[in-house]
Amino acid sequence: MADFALSRVEFAALSRGEGTSLTLGPLDGRYRDAVAPLVDFLSEAALNRDRVHVEVEWLIHLTRHSVLPGTEPLTADQEGRLRAVVTSFDAASVAELAEIEAVTVHDVKAVEYFIGRRLDGIGIGHLKPLVHFGCTSEDINNLSYALGIKGAVTEVWLPAARSLVASIADLARSTRETPMLSRTHGQPATPTTLGKEMAVVAHRLTRQLDRIAATGFLGKINGATGTYAAHYASVPDADWEGVARTFVEGLGLTWNPLTTQIESHDWQAELYSDVARFNRILHNFCTDVWSYISIGYFAQVPVAGATGSSTMPHKVNPIRFENAEANLEISSGLLDVLSSTLVTSRWQRDLTDSSSQRNIGVALGHSLLAVSNVAKGLARLDVAEDVLAADLDGNWEVLGEAVQMVMRAEAIAGVPGLDDPYERLKDLTRGRRVDAARMREFASGLGLSAEAEQRLLALTPAGYTGIAARLVDHLG
Incomplete structure (x- = not known):
């Protein structure tokens, strides 16, 4: 096996986040800056901190409600010092938990013992049995x-x-x-x-x-x-x-x-x-x-x-x-x-x-x-x-829809000679580009009412957008 510049210990330290060049996944390496805010919530350390938080709050909750005979509410100072176990959770806490878990081979049980170690110093060592009371992991x-x-x-x-x-x-x-x-x-x-x-x-x-x-x-x-x-x-x-x-x-x-x-x-x-x-x-x-x-x-x-x-x-x-x-x-x-x-x-x-x-x-x-x-x-x-x-001006055939719909409306209104509007526009536009002159020539020869003809002759692809601009208002 080849010799490596880094020892296994150094490599492990980098892999734990103490460096970024030797990470297994890109989110912890190349892209860490973009996703770093998630670390405080979804990393293994954050999970353990939240476990400590839940266990601490459960202990406080049980004492506040005096659920168990022989218990009474903690003092404000005791609650504060207990919650400080959570707010002061740091790299040393992570390391200590890992040491405990190496013995318990159980992550949540390690959290229970982690908290239990601190109760004597808060003056509530007698409440160690209340940590994790009634709980499964x-x-x-x-x-x-x-x-x-x-x-x-x-x-x-x-x-x-x-x-x-x-x-x-x-x-x-x-x-x-x-x-x-x-x-x-x-x-x-x-x-x-x-x-x-x-x-x-x-x-x-x-x-x-x-x-x-x-x-x-x-x-x-x-x-x-x-x-x-x-x-x-x-x-x-x-x-x-x-x-x-x-x-x-x-x-x-x-x-x-x-x-x-x-x-x-x-x-x-x-x-x-x-x-x-x-x-x-x-x-x-x-x-x-x-x-x-x-x-x-x-x-x-x-x-x-x-x-x-x-x-x-x-x-x-x-x-x-x-x-x-x-x-x-x-x-x-x-x-x-x-x-x-x-x-x-x-x-x-x-x-x-x-x-x-x-x-x-x-x-x-x-x-x-x-x-x-x-x-x-x-x-x-x-x-x-x-x-x-330029793209719009190069595709006048898209007005074929408008022309044939005007023809339909005119036919319903009684204007003669406007049969088969779809077929006629299909013959004009399908498989070919139609420029402004050809589209206007076609519209002028349909025999539409003067008002409808002028409306079509004034229409351009850029102007054929319906109420698209107004629809943006639905965003609020």
């Missing part, structure tokens, strides 16, 4: 994951996504009047405005964001199989359902009253499906923008000193949108797997969810990275109105 894990996911979505992912959609909406408003040739099935079609097409995307994405913002983050704390059996066996006179509900809701979560050992994760599956749908709509936007760039509708503003192509100096590659496409596909694939996996569990419990949930940060990270790239890509675009105008 899933009671702590489901609440910890819910807190981490809620924070990641509401404080990081959603604000970034909403900012991006706001930028798309701003583009829609600024180009609401800019006429653009549509393409249906890749062929020239009835014109629209660039702003209206951007508004469609912003509207679609906003609907998904509103669904995501309305997510209920569920939690439970009801024991080994969801029956409160150990709770009632130890303290039969307590209102354990009420204690559980007020605790879960006190954490800012929604109480799930009916579960097996695990909280069923249905809310997670719903959330991930919504995020994946947002991803796919955004992916569609990226491919459209990429195509508009390729035909010159958008010009990319070069970044000073940046290289577009390693060999072709003239190029400015649309890399932000291409990078986003790839990351959206990876994110959606992971989210699909999570959505399908997390809603199933054999009988009252299996551990498939344990491994699955450790990838939530990866799934959201790739989506967040894509959102960042699209935002940066949009910021470097200029609308090439001259190209848009």
Whole structure:
């Protein structure tokens, strides 16, 4: 085996995040800056911090309500010092937990012992039996994951996504009047405005964001199989359902009253499906923008000193949108797997969810990275109105729809000689380009009423956009 410059210890240190050059995944290396805000919510360290938080709050909750005989509320100072175990959670805490877990071979049990070590110093060492009281590890894990996911979505992912959609909406408003040739099935079609097409995307994405913002983050704390059996066996006179509900809701979560050992994760599956749908709509936007760039509708503003192509100096590659496409596909694939996996569990419990949930940060990270790239890509675009105008002027045949509809309306009004309007326009336009002179010559020879003829003669592809500009107002 070859000798390496770094020792195994140095390599391991870098892999833990103490460096970025030797990471296994790109989110912890090349793209770390873009996704770093998620680390505080969805990393392994954040999960352990949240576990400590849940255990500490459960202990305080039980004492505040004097659920167990012989317990009484802690003093304000004791509660404060207990909560400081959470707020002071740092790298040394992570290392200590790892040392404990190496002995317990159980991550949640390690958290219990971690907290227990600190109670004597707070003057409540007699309450060590109350740490993790009545809990199975899933009671702590489901609440910890819910807190981490809620924070990641509401404080990081959603604000970034909403900012991006706001930028798309701003583009829609600024180009609401800019006429653009549509393409249906890749062929020239009835014109629209660039702003209206951007508004469609912003509207679609906003609907998904509103669904995501309305997510209920569920939690439970009801024991080994969801029956409160150990709770009632130890303290039969307590209102354990009420204690559980007020605790879960006190954490800012929604109480799930009916579960097996695990909280069923249905809310997670719903959330991930919504995020994946947002991803796919955004992916569609990226491919459209990429195509508009390729035909010159958008010009990319070069970044000073940046290289577009390693060999072709003239190029400015649309890399932000291409990078986003790839990351959206990876994110959606992971989210699909999570959505399908997390809603199933054999009988009252299996551990498939344990491994699955450790990838939530990866799934959201790739989506967040894509959102960042699209935002940066949009910021470097200029609308090439001259190209848009030239494309419209080169496709007068798209007015065939308008001409044949006017012919139909005139025929209904009793104007003679306007039979088979669709067939006549098909003969004129299909498979050939029609210029302004030919279209106007055709309209003039139809025998339309004077008002209808003048209306058609004044029509241009750029003016045939209906109420496209007004539709942008639906964005609010």
